[in-house]
Amino acid sequence: MTAVTEGSGQGQGLNPVELLQQAERVSNVQEASALLSEAILCEKQVDNHLNDILSKRNTLERGLANLKDSLGLLDLMQKHAESIAGSTKQASSLAEDVSRRVRELDASQSRVSEAMRRLDCVVDAERAVEELKEALSEGEYDKAAERIQTFTQLYFAVGVKSGSAASTAGAQAESQGDQTPNGGLEGQRQGRSNKGSILSEGDESSSHVLRESAKVVKECAKNLREVVLEKFEKAAKERDHDQVKRFASILGPIGLVESGLQAFTKYLIGLISSRATSEYDNLLAEISIPKNLESERKADFNAALTGLYRDIAEAIEANTQLITEAYGQEGFVDVVLSLHQEAETRAVQILRKFVEYRQLARAIESKGEVGSSGGDNVTSFERTIDEVVMLCMRSEEYNNCIKMVLSTAAEQGVEKASSTINSLGGSPLNCVVRELNAYYTGLEDNYMERTIQMAIQMDECVDGALTSSLVEDAFFILQKCGRRGMATGNVQCVCSVLNNINNHLCNAFLSALRHDNSVYECLVGSPEEGLDLEAIDNTSNTAKAAQAVNNFDVSSEYIKKLKADLDMYTFEVFESTDSRNRVQSCLSDLLRTSQEFEKISASTIEYVALKLMPELRPSIDALSSLSFNLSDSEYAMYEAEDPWLSDFLSRMEEHLGWLRGLLTSQNYEALVHSVLGHTAKRIEALLLQKRFNQLGGLLLEKDVRNMVNYTSNMTQRTVRDKFARLTQMATLLNLESPQEVLDYWGDESMMWRLTPFEVKRALKLRVEFRAVEVDGLDLT
Structure with a gap:
């Protein structure tokens, strides 16, 4: 029984093969009955599966029928595809053949176009040669230089293999046919030498189509150079500036870049040198006279230096366009530097002679005597200071002018201009100007000391005034010195002058205003009965005491006004923020001094x-x-x-x-x-x-x-x-x-x-x- 039960349990879901294997092991009726039941169940399952398969028969048959129809279509499509592939291959071969023929035609057309353009250039070049001969025979040197330039461009255009390059060069040559010769980019390209130009020896090619014309042009250019140089030298000797400018503008385009630049620079320097020499000789003649007030006034160093700087500036401004067009930006910078070198030499000479003649070092060391003749001494002393300031101003203006010109050139890529700007600060002229600025600060301090001491000695009570004369005189002097310092445009000079002003206010001026408190006691009490206050004598102790009290208060206000006045000049004179800050720092010391005067005034009032x-x-x-x-x-x-x-x-x-x-x-x-x-x-x-x-x-x-x-x-x-x-x-x-x-x-x-x-x-x-x-x- 146990075996039958296990067999029946195992028989659930068995397939036919497994049932046969089980049947071989049956040993009794019960196992056979169980196995029979399993076999019946399996048979039913198989029948059901067969029924499912048979139910799909129609669908499968229809699908097979459709597949038979599709096979025919596939064969047809394959034949069409093979036909299309053949046609495409034939079209591709035909297109490749057409493309090859088009490329051949395009190359042929390009060669033909290039040949035609080169032929046009040759014709234009030959015409330029004829016009060159005609211009030389008629003395039209400007036109001759233009034709040489035109031929040069056409010569290189004919030798270029690229059609587009030849076209461009031909167009440039045609457009320049009616323009004034200026060398253009080609002139600048040739630059500082004639390398790569037909004007240089042996440059023409023996196989070049224009080699014979090039020889003619070279010969004409040689003749033109000789004529132009001769006429340039003649015009330079005769100081015919218009003709000099005319021939200078020709020298560059005909290949004499270096020679032309040197000749024109030499001419400009000669003009400036001759005038500067004349001015300096006149100056030497004036200072050779034994010193007196009249001879000192005639010796006008400022006029000589200003004239020199003005000549340099005018020479640069008037000839900038000519030089840049004929010799390029680098040539212009060379001319400017040559002129600047001449100006430096002459200016240093004038300034050294000024320092020697005015004996500035001795004037600083000498404090001067303030007495009956002190006024004349101070006037002469101040005139010297004004002259020093004017010389410093003119030198600063000239220096800024040169910097501006070089900065413009540096922005256009001239490296020499950039390096020169950085070295200007250490130039001989600037060194002498710094020395002159140092003399000025010493002279100005000496002047302030002298004049304030004179004001102290001449201090008196003024009718109808609330302060003594010292206050008005001293601040007039200090304001004049402060403004004069600002006029130098040198931040170190300005700071030095401001510090000296503050020192004189805190020392000599303040000491002169201070009095013993007993001086103010006459203000205590009441006026005598019947006294007319408006008729108080300005020499009375009462008037002196009142003005002594007022001096501190008014001086404090004047210091503030002086600071505000100089503050306004700071923003007009200095553009640099750093320079303004340095001057502002010195001016702030004046405010502290003003506050000190306010404290003294307040303490004096408190005492009264x-x-x-x-x-x-x-x-x-x-x-x-x-x-x-x-x-x-x-x-x-x-x-x-x-x-x-x-x-x-x-x-x-x-x-x-x-x-x-x-x-x-x-x-x-x-x-x-x-x-x-x-x-x-x-x-x-x-x-x-x-x-x-x-x-x-x-x-x-x-x-x-x-x-x-x-x-x-x-x-x-x-x-x-x-x-x-x-x-x-x-x-x-x-x-x-x-x-x-x-x-x-x-x-x-x-x-x-x-x-x-x-x-x-x-x-x-x-x-x-x-x-x-x-x-x-x-x-x-």
């Missing part, structure tokens, strides 16, 4: 104010004997007859009012405010010793208000800040209760000058307020 206080104190100290714990009758009496304020205000007007016309507005304002500040402090100190009731507080508030109103008329600036603490004290002493202060405390519309401690101290002065209530106020 302190000296005035003893005159006012008796009327202020009258408060110490007054009571502010008033009854109604006492309050009414104080209102009817003021016990102290009227007297105080009268004394202030008496001691300060008369100074209004003697002091500058700023000094007078400062003096009034200083006196009011000290007065307010004294009044506050006295009030803190008093006791107040509400009527006393009301009276104090009224007095403070009257004091503010009256003193406000004495000055243009507000005085309320001086009495702010007193005003707030009066407000506190006039309150109904201590708690009322909380309505004001912390109010943003009111800025308290009193601290919480001072507020409580003031409230405790009221007899009605208890100390406990005041201390309990929260004023944080």
Whole structure:
């Protein structure tokens, strides 16, 4: 049974082959029955599978039928494809043959076109030769040079194998037939030599079609060179500038680039040299006369140097186009450098002679004597300084002109121009100019020292002036020196002059303005009765003291104006940001000096104010004997007859009012405010010793208000800040209760000058307020 069960279990899903193998191992009926069941089940499965296959028979038959039809179409398509392939191959062979024939035709056409163009060039070249002969016979040298240039281009065009190149050259030759000869790009290409030109010996080819014409052109060019050179030299000797320019423009195109450039440069240098020599000889003749004022004025070094620089600049400007067209940019740079070298030699000669003749080193060392003849010495000295400045200015302008010309050439690719610009700073001329600038700074410092010392010695009180003459004279001198320094255009000179100006202000000038404080004591007190203030003698001690006080204030303002004036020139003179910053740094020192003068002025005014206080104190100290714990009758009496304020205000007007016309507005304002500040402090100190009731507080508030109103008329600036603490004290002493202060405390519309401690101290002065209530106020 067990075997049958296992066999039946294994029989599920067995295929026929496996069933046969199982049948061979059957040993009893049960196994056979089980195996039979398996075989029946397998048979059913096989039948079902066969039925599925048979159900697809029609579909398969239709598909096979379609395939039989397609086989015929495939054969037909194969035949068509073979036919098309044959046709395509035949067309390809035909196209290749046509393409080959087209290329042959194109090459033939190109050769024919090139031959025709070269033939045109040959014809044009022959015509150019005939026109060249005609131009030479008629003396039309410009036209002859043009025809040589045209033939040269056509000659090389005929020898070029490329048709396009020949065409281009032919077109250029035709277009230049009606133009003025300038050498063009070809002239620049030939450049500094004739290598590669038919004008050079042995350059023509023995097989060239134009070899005979080239020989004729070369011979004509040789004759033209001789004629043009001869006429150029003749024109140069006769100083016929128009003819010189005409022949100079021809030399380049006919192959004499180097010779023409040298000859024209020599001519320009000769012009400049002859004029410069004449000017220098005249200058030597003038300075050979024994020195006196008249001979010194006639020796005009500036005119000689300016004339030299002007001639160089005009020569460059007038001939720039001619040189660049005939000799190229490199030739132009060579001419400029040659002219510059001549200018340097002449300029250095003039400047050295100037330094020697004016004895600048000795002038710097000599401080000069300031006396009866000091004015003449200083005038002559200043004239020398002006001359030095003009020479430096002209040299700086010339240097900038040369730099600009070379920079333009450098932008167009001339390397020599770029290297020369970098070396200009170390040229002999610039070295001498730097030496001259050094002389100038020394001379300018010497001049400032002399003239300021003269101004100090000549200082006097001027009628109707608020300052002494020293202030106006000194700042006139310093402004002139500052502007003269700016005119040099040299940042080192400017910085040196500015530093010297600041040093003279801080030393000699400030020392001259300083006085012992006792000098100012005559301003304390009141003028004598019946004295006419407008008639005060300018030599009086009062006028001198007032002007001495004013000198510091006005000098401070003048220093600021001087700084602003020179600041404006800084932006006009210097374009470099670095140079401007250096000058601005020196100018900032002037502001610090101005602030120092302001401090001295303020301390002087403070001294006068302190000296005035003893005159006012008796009327202020009258408060110490007054009571502010008033009854109604006492309050009414104080209102009817003021016990102290009227007297105080009268004394202030008496001691300060008369100074209004003697002091500058700023000094007078400062003096009034200083006196009011000290007065307010004294009044506050006295009030803190008093006791107040509400009527006393009301009276104090009224007095403070009257004091503010009256003193406000004495000055243009507000005085309320001086009495702010007193005003707030009066407000506190006039309150109904201590708690009322909380309505004001912390109010943003009111800025308290009193601290919480001072507020409580003031409230405790009221007899009605208890100390406990005041201390309990929260004023944080």
